[in-house]
Amino acid sequence: SFSRHFRSSQQEEKEEAAKWESILRIRRLNSLSNGDNTTAFYGMNQFSHLFPEEFRAIYLQSKSSKVPKFTPEVRVEEIDKP
């Protein structure tokens, strides 16, 4: 029980630290906004309790593949359309 309690309070502390880091990062990201409602705006959301490296490790796991450049010679009409 003590071990469980200790681990959960450690987890809370870590999430709190990640949230503070998020606040600073969000402030930096929003500094470029011109306030005209077109530029992206950033804030606290369901990922704010994660450090960027944790976020990357969980959610940014797509690998890229080498694909050819699309050239005008590729005739879209020749490919079976959906």
Place this chain on the structure above:
Amino acid sequence: LPAKFDWRDKGIVTKVRNQGVCGGCWAFSVVGIIESVHAIKRNVLEELSVQQVIDCSYINSGCRGGSPVGALGWINQTRVKLVRDSEYHFQAETGLCRYFSRADFGVSIKGYAAYDLSDQEDKMKKLLLEWGPLAVVVDAASWQDYLGGIIQYHCSSGEPNHAVLITGYDTTGSIPFWIVKNSWGPAWGIDGYVRIKIGSNVCGIADEVSAAFL
């Protein structure tokens, strides 16, 4: 081309899903485009199984990551039939591949295309209309904190790490943008969607574009 277009208006895009704590975005993007071309061609919008692609696409790494183009290649080569999501429900972890009888319902593809369209975003608009929603791989590091608006900065090309799908575009305002469906649930961004500026390959949105054909 119309100034504004969104496949959602045609009723061929399934609802935004949530990948949970699973790095399976690559499977969500591929299944998303197949659901849409299936709806365009057969006039039935059905959620297909992402878990089937995660479990069975052996060339990828399930919830530890994968490539949409690799997954499309696998689906095309094996002619595997994607079953309904209700039959092979998403578990947010990699599991054992389940096989289904050939006689069962399923959607297979006849081909796919994958191209680098950087510097050709106008051409991408045409392909979106002709082919249906497009799967793309982007740099989404700054999306962790995204709430809304059009992403124009804080995103690089050449560092792809997240797969999503483009369902439409809008060029009627001062900043033209792509309408992009994500798989982080409807609470994230604009009802689960994000807007990306068109024209300068923001987030590398045009670097790896793929489509499926039924």
